[in-house]
Each structure stands twice: as C-alpha cells, then as structure tokens.
Amino acid sequence: MKVAELLVQCLENEGVEYIFGVPGEENIDLMDALLDSSIEFIVTHHETSAAFMAGTYGRLTGKPGVCLATLGPGATNLLTGVANANMDHCPLIAITGQAGLNRQHKISHQYYDLVNLYEPVTKWNAQIKTAEIVPEVVRKAYQLAIQEKPGATHIDLPEDIAGMEVEGSPLRVTGRSLPQADEKVIKKAAELIKQASYPLILAGNGITRGQAENIFQEFVEQTQLPVVHSFMGKGALSYKNDLSLLTAGISGKDYITCGFSQSDLIICIGFDIAETPPENWNPNRDTPILHIDTEDAETDSHYPVALNVIGDIKENLSELQKVLPVSNEKPEWIKSIREQALLELNEYKEDSGFPLKPQKIISDLREVLADEDIAISDVGAHKMWMARMYHTAHPNTCLISNGLASMGIAVPGAIAAKMAQPNRNVVAVCGDGSFQMTGAELETAVRLNLPIIVLLWRDDGYGLIEWHQLKKFERTSHISFGNPDYVQLAHSYGFEGMRIEQASDLKPALEQAVSLQKPVFIDCPVDYSENMKLTEKLKNINC
Incomplete structure (x- = not known):
C-alpha cells in the first residue's frame, strides 16, 4: 500500500x-x-x-x-x-x-x-x-x-x-494510567486543610479532563469547602449548590475576590495558571496554595505552593476524603458573596433597554437553555460577561477558551460540539468582530445539517479593546468597523435569520430557535456602555 x-x-x-x-x-x-x-x-x-x-x-x-x-x-x-x-x-x-x-x-x-x-x-x-x-x-x-x-x-x-509503497500495520493501542500521590503526601494535605480557618477551592479544567467531577462534588459536600471556578472549570460544582462561589477570572476586584481575600488556604484542583493569573486573586502573594493536579505547579511568585499533590485527580481526591472529617457547617462568610453575584443576573431579567444590556442577553439565554445544553463563547467583551454571569450546573456546558484565547473559535467550535453532543442544543455566542473571522463556517453547519444557534452580540467594533482603552486612557482608538446585514447574510448561507429590534424580542427568538431544530442566526445589538458601569461598580465593592 x-x-x-x-x-x-x-x-x-x-x-x-x-x-x-x-x-x-x-x-x-x-x-x-x-x-x-x-x-x-x-x-x-x-x-x-x-x-x-x-x-x-x-x-x-x-x-x-x-x-x-x-x-x-x-x-x-x-x-x-x-x-x-x-x-x-x-x-x-x-x-x-x-x-x-x-x-x-x-x-x-x-x-x-x-x-x-x-x-x-x-x-x-x-x-x-x-x-x-x-x-x-x-x-x-x-x-x-x-x-x-x-x-x-x-x-x-x-x-x-x-506516495511511496510500504508494508506495515498499525501498532496496538495501549492505555495509560496516572500514579497516585504517596500516602504521606495525602496526610500532609489533609493537615493543611484541617489547620486552615478559611480554606477555599479554586476548581480548574483538569477536574473535567480527569473525569473527576463526581468525586469532586462528594469531596466538597464532605468538607463543606466553598468553590470558585476558573473560566474553563465552570460547572465542576453546580451554581445551584450553596458552596459555589461561581466564577473568577475577570481582572481587578470582583465579588469573588472577596472570597480569595478572606481565605487563608487556596486549594487549587486541576488548575492551570494560563486560565487566570494568580496575581489577580493572590496579589499579596501571602496565601499558601495546596496544588492538586497531574503535574507540579508552574513557578509563579503569586502562587506560593505549600504542597504539591500530584497524580490522578480522581484517585487523590478519593484518598484525601478518607483522612478528612465530615463537616456539617457551611461557612457563613460565603453567603453574601453568592447572593450579590446571583442578584446581578436576576435584576436584569425584565430590563427593557435597547440595545440590550449584556446582563439581559445572558439572563434570557440562561432561562431558555437547559442545564445540559452547551454555550460556547468566542473571545471579546461578551466572553467576560459570559464567564461572570452565565452560571452552569454541569462541566463543559459553557465552553470558554482561556489559554491562547483566540478570536473566531465559537462558530467552528459549535459545529464540533454539535457533532460530539448531537442531543444537546448548542449556541455559539459571538461578537461581531470574532464572528467575521470564521463566519464562513456557517456553510459548513448547513452542509452537515447541524442545527446550531449563533447568537451575535453586535456593537460594530472590538468591544473588549474599547473597554481596556477607556479604563486606561478614557478614550478609544481604532476599534470601529462596519457590518453586513446579518439576517440577509444568514439567509444566504441557509440559516434562519432573526433580528432583535427590542429587548422583549430576544427570549422568544431563542425559544423559537431551540424549537426549530435547524441552523439559526440571531442578530442582537448590545449596549457595551455597561462595561464601564461594571468597572465603576466593582471598584466600590466592600468585602
């Protein structure tokens, strides 16, 4: 051959x-x-x-x-x-x-x-x-x-x-298992947790990669430790659980940073530093880290590792459970943080402003999609809003690329997600800047008969860069561009096209998109003046 x-x-x-x-x-x-x-x-x-x-x-x-x-x-x-x-x-x-x-x-x-x-x-x-x-x-x-x-x-x-001729055959496929941490290391980790007055878990994407979410949830329930998620770790613990402090990752102060500032031990489980810089949540470098992962921690002055627990995350959490007591006391200090973060979503449920506020878009999206459905966020200002406010009950139901974080991932990513999970609704959440980088793949979705939904947040510019420019210079520079008629564009590719013309249009449009079970494109104008309002609001948080 x-x-x-x-x-x-x-x-x-x-x-x-x-x-x-x-x-x-x-x-x-x-x-x-x-x-x-x-x-x-x-x-x-x-x-x-x-x-x-x-x-x-x-x-x-x-x-x-x-x-x-x-x-x-x-x-x-x-x-x-x-x-x-x-x-x-x-x-x-x-x-x-x-x-x-x-x-x-x-x-x-x-x-x-x-x-x-x-x-x-x-x-x-x-x-x-x-x-x-x-x-x-x-x-x-x-x-x-x-x-x-x-x-x-x-x-x-x-x-x-x-094109050369060759003789040969494939090699046998072999499995590979990860080692467990030494028993002495497990006992040292347990002692660190017992000695801490306010331990806090930072859950990363490694929990899901290691198929450890079930044992992780058992571990959390046994220890009653509060959990913060990275952008890519969202859903390791359901947002409905009283121990969930939702998601960290936006730079600067946020409700969740109050949790970090209160903590005297941060237990990082399956966490990669590329997901969110430790300087954002351990700025004084004085909170020790218990690092539970498959590899030793990356060296970072803001990530002072007290102990590495290396190996199979699932097995190591199981062993750690055996040497930790059962706790029946939920930490009271997390209650107000949860309440403030969840209130932020609910208070925009009936907002009638147009263009739509990011909080309103996410509120409607969260109400329409089931917990098992998948939202994949592109990179831009909408990614920061999705990370903070699109709360998840299961892993890999809000996909955010936060390593290289390349624009353009949502539409092709949604196509692959629908192929991998055909029984779930899949929504690509895009900015107009990121969509235009890979939007030609709308044809790929139609050709493959994949009923994905594209929810476009349109602001006619690079909204995230505008946000940073306003924070630093109080003026903008070269971030605006033009857009096509997206409804006509969607129709030309074979998508059903919908245009949002008032705030009350979005939820019915999303519901219709889900029921149609065909490729649907929703053009939704967004009011990104909320970006700077959020910046000012977060400055005034009093932990």
Missing part, C-alpha cells in the same frame, strides 16, 4: 472518526486514501477553523480531534488553532502536507520548515522521512496528545513520502 493509506489505517486503529481540514496539492494521496476509509473528512473554509473544530471535539470527547492542512499558507493558517488547543490542553493531532524531500534543502515554492515552526505550539512533532516509521509516528502522536496534560501533536508528511 501507499504510505498515505497506511497512515489512514493507523488513524482508524486509534478510533479517529473525523478529520477537519482543507485539501491541498501536497496531500492529495492522503485525501484519496480517505475515500476508502471509515473516517469522515469535514471540509472547512479555513484551516484555523478546522483546528478549532478539532480542539473543541478533543475537549468534549477526551479523544484527539484531527485536523489537516497542506504546506505553506495552509499550515500557517492551521497554526493558530493548533496553538489554541495546546494551551487549552485539548487533545489534537495536526497533519500537514509538505514539499518533497528533494526540495527541502533550498528556497522552494510554499516551503517552510514546519517541524520547527510547530515545535513551540505542540507537545511533540515529527516529519515522516521514511515510509516504515508511519505506525510509530501515529501511535506516539496519539499517545502524547491524550497524555496529561493533553495538548497538540503534529505530523508532517512530505508529498513524495506519501
């Missing part, structure tokens, strides 16, 4: 269901081999979108999403989405076509050294220079992509190698 055919067999052996990408001249052997494969190739309109889809699929399934591009501009386009998945710890395998080995020693049409280009944004990568190594390369790429902490790997396939 050809090398390309063997590579496809190896991917099938790993259980790959989809490859997202854009075909090119240098990967035509691989594209041809896929015609005889069980793997479905999902054609996208941009390589970055393909990687966003693969990363989201990897985050939701725990299996590496696979994306493909040709050499040169195809590979450089793919790079952003690969870097995004790697920093968010989403398992992903990127495959790039490449110039033949016979022209890699000189300046050549569309040729860049992709192994070196991808090296900083992947866990591991390699070029297939000889035909026989294909099974080893694919097995290693898959194994390292899912190994803690998960991330991106990259395979570079020169076109002359792809």
Whole structure:
C-alpha cells in the first residue's frame, strides 16, 4: 500500500472518526486514501477553523480531534488553532502536507520548515522521512496528545513520502494510567486543610479532563469547602449548590475576590495558571496554595505552593476524603458573596433597554437553555460577561477558551460540539468582530445539517479593546468597523435569520430557535456602555 493509506489505517486503529481540514496539492494521496476509509473528512473554509473544530471535539470527547492542512499558507493558517488547543490542553493531532524531500534543502515554492515552526505550539512533532516509521509516528502522536496534560501533536508528511509503497500495520493501542500521590503526601494535605480557618477551592479544567467531577462534588459536600471556578472549570460544582462561589477570572476586584481575600488556604484542583493569573486573586502573594493536579505547579511568585499533590485527580481526591472529617457547617462568610453575584443576573431579567444590556442577553439565554445544553463563547467583551454571569450546573456546558484565547473559535467550535453532543442544543455566542473571522463556517453547519444557534452580540467594533482603552486612557482608538446585514447574510448561507429590534424580542427568538431544530442566526445589538458601569461598580465593592 501507499504510505498515505497506511497512515489512514493507523488513524482508524486509534478510533479517529473525523478529520477537519482543507485539501491541498501536497496531500492529495492522503485525501484519496480517505475515500476508502471509515473516517469522515469535514471540509472547512479555513484551516484555523478546522483546528478549532478539532480542539473543541478533543475537549468534549477526551479523544484527539484531527485536523489537516497542506504546506505553506495552509499550515500557517492551521497554526493558530493548533496553538489554541495546546494551551487549552485539548487533545489534537495536526497533519500537514509538505514539499518533497528533494526540495527541502533550498528556497522552494510554499516551503517552510514546519517541524520547527510547530515545535513551540505542540507537545511533540515529527516529519515522516521514511515510509516504515508511519505506525510509530501515529501511535506516539496519539499517545502524547491524550497524555496529561493533553495538548497538540503534529505530523508532517512530505508529498513524495506519501506516495511511496510500504508494508506495515498499525501498532496496538495501549492505555495509560496516572500514579497516585504517596500516602504521606495525602496526610500532609489533609493537615493543611484541617489547620486552615478559611480554606477555599479554586476548581480548574483538569477536574473535567480527569473525569473527576463526581468525586469532586462528594469531596466538597464532605468538607463543606466553598468553590470558585476558573473560566474553563465552570460547572465542576453546580451554581445551584450553596458552596459555589461561581466564577473568577475577570481582572481587578470582583465579588469573588472577596472570597480569595478572606481565605487563608487556596486549594487549587486541576488548575492551570494560563486560565487566570494568580496575581489577580493572590496579589499579596501571602496565601499558601495546596496544588492538586497531574503535574507540579508552574513557578509563579503569586502562587506560593505549600504542597504539591500530584497524580490522578480522581484517585487523590478519593484518598484525601478518607483522612478528612465530615463537616456539617457551611461557612457563613460565603453567603453574601453568592447572593450579590446571583442578584446581578436576576435584576436584569425584565430590563427593557435597547440595545440590550449584556446582563439581559445572558439572563434570557440562561432561562431558555437547559442545564445540559452547551454555550460556547468566542473571545471579546461578551466572553467576560459570559464567564461572570452565565452560571452552569454541569462541566463543559459553557465552553470558554482561556489559554491562547483566540478570536473566531465559537462558530467552528459549535459545529464540533454539535457533532460530539448531537442531543444537546448548542449556541455559539459571538461578537461581531470574532464572528467575521470564521463566519464562513456557517456553510459548513448547513452542509452537515447541524442545527446550531449563533447568537451575535453586535456593537460594530472590538468591544473588549474599547473597554481596556477607556479604563486606561478614557478614550478609544481604532476599534470601529462596519457590518453586513446579518439576517440577509444568514439567509444566504441557509440559516434562519432573526433580528432583535427590542429587548422583549430576544427570549422568544431563542425559544423559537431551540424549537426549530435547524441552523439559526440571531442578530442582537448590545449596549457595551455597561462595561464601564461594571468597572465603576466593582471598584466600590466592600468585602
């Protein structure tokens, strides 16, 4: 068989269901081999979108999403989405076509050294220079992509190698388990918690990655410890639980920072520093950290680790439960923090202002979507509002990319989310700036018959940058742009298009969108003057 055919067999052996990408001249052997494969190739309109889809699929399934591009501009386009998945710890395998080995020693049409280009944004990568190594390369790429902490790997396939004849077969797939922490470490961790007067948990995305949410919830109920979530850890504990202090991550003071300032021990579980800088919630560097994760903590002066508890999060929490007493006392100091944060959402439920306030948009969205449905937020001012106010009862029901945090992820991410979770409603929450970066994937959703909902917050500019400019300089600089008629644009792609013209329109529009079970686009003007009002409000919080 050809090398390309063997590579496809190896991917099938790993259980790959989809490859997202854009075909090119240098990967035509691989594209041809896929015609005889069980793997479905999902054609996208941009390589970055393909990687966003693969990363989201990897985050939701725990299996590496696979994306493909040709050499040169195809590979450089793919790079952003690969870097995004790697920093968010989403398992992903990127495959790039490449110039033949016979022209890699000189300046050549569309040729860049992709192994070196991808090296900083992947866990591991390699070029297939000889035909026989294909099974080893694919097995290693898959194994390292899912190994803690998960991330991106990259395979570079020169076109002359792809067409070569080869004999071989896929390697056997093997599992891998994480170790448990030593018993002495578990006992030391228990002592730290017992000695603390006001311990507080910061829950990160690693809890969900490690499928530890059930044991985590048991641990919280036993210890009665309050829980703050990172943007990517949302839902590890339901917002309905009295011990949930909701979400941290917005820079500066917030209701949740009152919880951190009260605490004398912060227990970080499955938390990655890339999610939210410790200087935002431990500014004086004086609150010790109990770090429970799969790897040692990143070195940071605002993250003073008293003890690392390293290994399988689920198993280590289970062992920790055994040596901690059962508590029946809910800490009273968290009650007012919860009340203030939840009140903020409810008080805008009947707001009639137009354009709509961010709080009103989120209130309506939260009322319409079921707890199991998925909202995926793009990057922009709306991301900060969604993180603070879209409260979740289950993990991975509000997807926020907060590592690389690349704009443009929501629409392609929603497509992948609907493929991974077809029985849940999926809403892409976009700003107009982020939507225009990958909006062509509306056609992909229609072609695949995926009933996603796109909820566009339209402000005709880069709202988050405007917010920062106003805070620092009290004036704005080069953040405005024009927009098309989004309802007409949606119709042209085959979406149902809806325009919000008064505040009372949004909730019925969302309800109709859910009931239609077809691709729906909702154009909703947003009043971002609320950004600076929030900034002023948070300045006056008295813990």
